Amino acid sequence: MATLTDEINRRRTFAIISHPDAGKTTLTEKLLLFGGAIHVAGAVKSNKIKKTATSDWMEIEKQRGISVATSVMGFNYGDYKINILDTPGHQDFAEDTYRTLTAVDSVIIVVDVAKGVEQQTRKLMEVCRMRNTPVIIFVNKLDREGRDPFEILDELEAELKISVRPLSWPINIGAKFKGVYNIYEHSLDLFTPSKTQVTERVEIDSVDDPRIDEAVGEKDAAKLREDLELIEGVYPPLDVDRYLEGKVAPVFFGSALNTFGVKELLDCFVKIAPSPRPVTAEERSVSPDENTFSGFVFKIHANMDPNHRSCIAFVKVCSGKFERNANYKHMRSGKMMRFAAPTAFMAQKKSIVDEAYPGDIVGIPDTGNFKIGDTLTEGENLHYKGLPSFSPEMFKYIENTDPMKAKQLEKGIQQLMDEGVAQLFTNQFNGRKIIGTVGQLQFEVIQYRLLHEYGATVRWEPISLYKACWIESDDQAALEAFKKRKHQFMATDREGRDVFLADSNYVLQMAQADFPKIRFHFTSEF
Ligand code: GDP
Numbered sequence: 001m002a003t004l005t006d007e008i009n010r011r012r013t014f015a016i017i018s019h020p021d022a023g024k025t026t027l028t029e030k031l032l033l034f035g036g037a038i039h040v041a042g043a044v045k046s047n048k049i050k051k052t053a054t055s056d057w058m059e060i061e062k063q064r065g066i067s068v069a070t071s072v073m074g075f076n077y078g079d080y081k082i083n084i085l086d087t088p089g090h091q092d093f094a095e096d097t098y099r100t101l102t103a104v105d106s107v108i109i110v111v112d113v114a115k116g117v118e119q120q121t122r123k124l125m126e127v128c129r130m131r132n133t134p135v136i137i138f139v140n141k142l143d144r145e146g147r148d149p150f151e152i153l154d155e156l157e158a159e160l161k162i163s164v165r166p167l168s169w170p171i172n173i174g175a176k177f178k179g180v181y182n183i184y185e186h187s188l189d190l191f192t193p194s195k196t197q198v199t200e201r202v203e204i205d206s207v208d209d210p211r212i213d214e215a216v217g218e219k220d221a222a223k224l225r226e227d228l229e230l231i232e233g234v235y236p237p238l239d240v241d242r243y244l245e246g247k248v249a250p251v252f253f254g255s256a257l258n259t260f261g262v263k264e265l266l267d268c269f270v271k272i273a274p275s276p277r278p279v280t281a282e283e284r285s286v287s288p289d290e291n292t293f294s295g296f297v298f299k300i301h302a303n304m305d306p307n308h309r310s311c312i313a314f315v316k317v318c319s320g321k322f323e324r325n326a327n328y329k330h331m332r333s334g335k336m337m338r339f340a341a342p343t344a345f346m347a348q349k350k351s352i353v354d355e356a357y358p359g360d361i362v363g364i365p366d367t368g369n370f371k372i373g374d375t376l377t378e379g380e381n382l383h384y385k386g387l388p389s390f391s392p393e394m395f396k397y398i399e400n401t402d403p404m405k406a407k408q409l410e411k412g413i414q415q416l417m418d419e420g421v422a423q424l425f426t427n428q429f430n431g432r433k434i435i436g437t438v439g440q441l442q443f444e445v446i447q448y449r450l451l452h453e454y455g456a457t458v459r460w461e462p463i464s465l466y467k468a469c470w471i472e473s474d475d476q477a478a479l480e481a482f483k484k485r486k487h488q489f490m491a492t493d494r495e496g497r498d499v500f501l502a503d504s505n506y507v508l509q510m511a512q513a514d515f516p517k518i519r520f521h522f523t524s525e526f
Pocket of ligand 1: 141144256257
């Protein structure tokens with residue numbers, strides 16, 4: 001029988017992240033094909049919430065439905081159990097993605113060869129860097145005209161602030177794309193445009209093998225040898241430990257749409273990517289192979305059916321074995337809880353599970369007990385650290401338009417904030433509630449959900465703010481002086497911490513200059 005350690009060692013829990021349109025959905029689907037989790041291409045729906053849908057509520061709801069269905073995709077590949085955690089494509093839901101990154105052990109970043117590093121990729125990489133998450137980069141769409149691969153490598157290093165190490169190398173690009181040389185396995189894969197076909201592989205002994213010339217022609221073979229020589233001169237061999245520390249990222253080239261370069265990526269991934277690692281709780285570091293279960297909620301997804309105000313809390317198992325109907329302690333409330341119908345996500349199907357291991361995600365049906373970041377244990381006092389809140393980008397006053405529904409509104413706001421849909425600040429001066437988001441779409445989702453799930457109607461009122469800064473100081477008097485001076489712009493977050501709402505970058509800079517004893521933070525943890 002497999003031991004706990006066996007189960008841990010065979011698990012790979014990761015997320016694929018990219019700027020929209022780089023090919024995340026396509027790559028995910030191809031990985032599932034290799035894992036036998038799906039049998040036809042086109043089975044994975046993009047969970048992208050399209051801009052055009054902003055006023056079409058049913059459409060948003062439908063798309064949210066898709067994203068719950070594809071939230072976690074588990075499948076077996078050889079001896080490995082792979083869990084892919086899906087992240088929303090739309091940047092207005094970036095916070096969701098950040099939080100999902102707290103539940104993975106590594107990531108694969110997809111970059112479009114023509115577009116290079118884009119804004120969303122850069123932001124997501126910052127979160128990976130904060131947590132030293134190991135990353136592998138897949139440069140996609142080699143079948144299209146794109147940039148010089150050396151130029152892409154330089155850009156990856158400069159923009160993502162990480163060393164890179166190519167493990168495969170393209171022979172030409174676009175219309176002339178002939179294949180990739182697999183540096184990792186020393187083989188040559190020839191490109192044939194195809195959606196499902198297995199790649200044609202040429203067995204070779206070394207880069208000098210004349211079979212390369214036969215396969216791609218002398219000119220391209222010569223260029224390949226020249227490129228490889230340059231690579232070996234510039235990039236040290238892959239140091240797997242440095243990859244695991246998040247210091248160097250292996251890079252693969254391919255075309256997800258053509259299922260090209262994907263298997264190579266997957267085979268290398270299962271070998272080098274980390275199995276579940278120790279997780280830091282406030283109290284101590286917790287190793288996955290400890291005998292007692294612990295885990296935390298990293299995502300809450302509301303039920304789409306307004307008649308059942310229930311949701312699914314996604315729990316990442318951090319240590320021990322999770323068992324159905326066992327008694328677990330919900331740390332925040334101190335209550336013991338039992339879960340009769342926890343679900344897992346295998347091969348695109350959601351089904352009730354009896355047990356789950358570190359690295360696995362269990363979905364727990366919930367009616368408002370859970371909040372993002374909550375820890376569950378067998379009894380020990382542990383609090384897993386989530387991700388800090390980042391300063392929102394957009395702010396609006398939220399106003400009740402139906403005084404009869406004040407209670408419902410209060411409850412709705414509270415639950416939506418528990419789900420992490422947006423952030424709530426209360427102005428200390430006038431008591432008005434301010435909602436902060438990273439995008440316009442979230443305001444629309446909040447308004448819609450408050451109405452449909454809580455029967456509360458709200459109106460947004462503009463407030464022009466630049467940033468929310470969490471403030472602190474070692475000098476209590478200086479802090480009080482600052483708060484007094486800025487009293488109209490002081491707010492409290494949900495945890496009761498002081499937040500300064502700066503209405504412009506200029507005001508913020510002036511405040512920093514005038515109050516040198518105050519520290520201004522753009523995230524809620526410091
Ligand atoms: P996502 O937004 O990152 O999930 O991107 P998608 O997977 O939805 O892909 C965006 C578009 O790029 C789709 O039209 C895909 O068919 C296309 N695409 C993905 N991979 C490739 C590729 O390797 N080559 C080409 N030519 N197009 C691709």
